[in-house]
Amino acid sequence: MVTAAEVLDSSDQERPTTDTIPLTVRVRRFNPEVSEDSWWDEWTVRCDPLERLVEVLHQIKWHHDGTLSFRRSCAHGICGSDAMLINGRNQLACKVLAQDVSPRVTIEPIRGLSVLKDLIVDMEPFMDGYRSILPYLISDSGEPEKERRQSPEDRHRYDDTTKCILCAACTTSCPVFWGDDGYVGPAAIVNAHRFIFDSRDEAGRERMKILSEKTGVFRCRTTFNCTDACPRGIEVTKAIQEVKRAILFERF
């Protein structure tokens, strides 16, 4: 079910069209209401070199094929909705520009989660992993009248892992996650790190116990796919290593 390549107008006619570039967009489609198997569709568009890939997908959806389905919201890399496998690499479609992939881009759903329709996957197993590591501050030592004190140095220890937007780009780039139904995956560990290394939190041991189980942090084979995939630039593998060390040496 490959459609004929078509040439669209520039995606935004208000902009100067003199320097638009061609982009052939190849998308792996899936819709069980239509077919049990996935198929490829392809469109060729002309677009501004700085056009975001998510907006190119919109132009296809709005003007050519309304059935093309994907998640998106903020369109500038902060909501985490549009993680996709773009030219073989997990990225947010709103942080990839047309000029970076022209003349041809191949888009598939992120791997390791069931595809529900086109680029939309079942996020629940991913969210289960996140929820399993107690992703909230736990402190029993009484609430101060004002704020708890925390030095800038202590605040800095977990700064990197507070950036996570739960887009699943890291977890679904991980070969261990693809192969093992139980592994909590990098994103869950990143969020555990965020609390384990927060000086205000008192449940580090509890989280480390969860992560030292067979579905936990020692499944990691340090392939660094997660770090490469993170659209927020979090040093994911480093965070995982820090959690491993904390468990081994009970120091954090």
Add this chain to the structure above:
Amino acid sequence: MTTTHAYDALVIGGGGGGLRAAIELSERCRTAVISKLYPTRSHTGAAQGGVCAALGNVEEDSPEWHAFDTVKGGDYLVDQPAALLMTEEAVEAIYQLERWGLPFNRTSDGRIDQRRFGGHTRNHGEAPVRRACYAADRTGHMILQTLYQQCVKRDVRFFNEFYCLDLLRDDAGITVGIVAFELATGELHVFRAKAVVFATGGYGRMFRVTSNAHALTGDGPSVVWRRGIPLEDMEMFQFHPTGLARLGVLLSEAARGEGGIVLNSEGERFMERYAPTIKDLAPRDMVSRAIYQEIKEGRGGGPAGDQVYLDISHLDPKVIEEKLPDITEFARIYLKVEPMEEPVPIQPTAHYAMGGIPTDTDGRVVVGADEDVVPGLYAVGECACVSVHGANRLGTNSLLDLVVFGRRAGDDAARYVREADLATPSERPEQPTLELLDGILGRTTGDNAGEIRKELQDNMFELAFVVRSDESLTKMQQIIASLRDRYERVAITDKGARYNTDLMETVELGYLLDCADALVAGALVRTESRGAHFREDHPLRDDANWLKHTLAYREPDGSIRIEYKAVKMGPYVPMERKY
């Protein structure tokens, strides 16, 4: 197939306001959150610069000064008791977020750090004050994450990717529930409930250049409007001065709070002429108008001469890396500009709706000049109008609004459901929703929703943006009428049940048309300039005639009736707004 559920309270929307209300409610009654997005995708997460409270951690401050700034910033259309309440409760609200784990930046002695923000001043306008508590330039992200974490902790029931399409009220006007569309299956669900809290966010997507997410289509305001609830001060829409040129992606006011300046094409720091005391930290409406004026007088840059520049290149690179990392990255990625070395092209971007569903300070929806309470109906956050933002919201006050009034609405609703009975909806309450969806799905040929949306956005940007006039607004009203006409004939290609985002986006377009219609109607009648609403044919504020809120009602024939409501005054007498 329709499934029916019953809860004590429903929260519609999983952003900051909705989650804050849900935290309050879930501990006290059976609560569910209905959200068309996974909650962590909500646009609260895009807020950058900070959340203000007079903690006085780095310099002397007081909630009363904060209230004054809020009222003056809102060009005196703010209900003053609400502003005094919000700024008073702000302090505890921030401590609460910290106790829930929010990773605020810290002072050297470990307290919550604070920085400057537009329009926030010491002692009634003397000089900028450090009032904004922040977590780098991802404060909204951290608030959203922290509130979601607290919901996980409390095991709050979420219906994610459920889209609320109708409000159910009985003959007496009492709230009895909602109807929602489940995106994954296309099925309708009736949720019976005693109380419903709308927290659906804004509607910036009616403009071509906006900082708003695609999801921000005025769902809540439109759903209740279609059920007889008026919308307040819809003409008051904020245009943030520093959107990335062409794209509208927000560059936080924190950039100016940290010392960034705005330059015209001649390299002049023009805000010195418009706001001699606080310069680049003047409120957003004033900076956006100043940019418009510079461009009009030929001092704009870029290919079309319609941009100015935000310059942070003189700041310490360490400050940029630690306090403004995200916006620096936006400039690099989307414009290929290096902010550490060169000014970033910017233009005003549609950012925030001050208007919305009218509420009191407990989040209760109120109708008419006498503010009759609608039993069981609540609204919080950007979709609501308390009104604490008046004609122009101050930076950081949106995040504050969410946590203060989210808590208050949740608290009041929890008390309300204890006394109220679970009423029975009418027979087949999903019928109107079914007809709405079947109408769109049933047509095989018709107008394209994408074209209608584009025409709406382009024209709203040209005719109802920073500068408006009777002529531009009248033209816009005619355009909306014709777009509405075409919308009645809209057809889509996806006829399936599973994740039919084609259908969802088309419903969203209908909501956007409603909100645009109400916005333009309010803007047309308000023959003055106040805050974000600037009429070049009526360039001055007119307190004698217009120190009042507008209430737009949708009539059965589709026309709009405007009523008015007094502004609640307080200690602050309207003065000329100078900075």
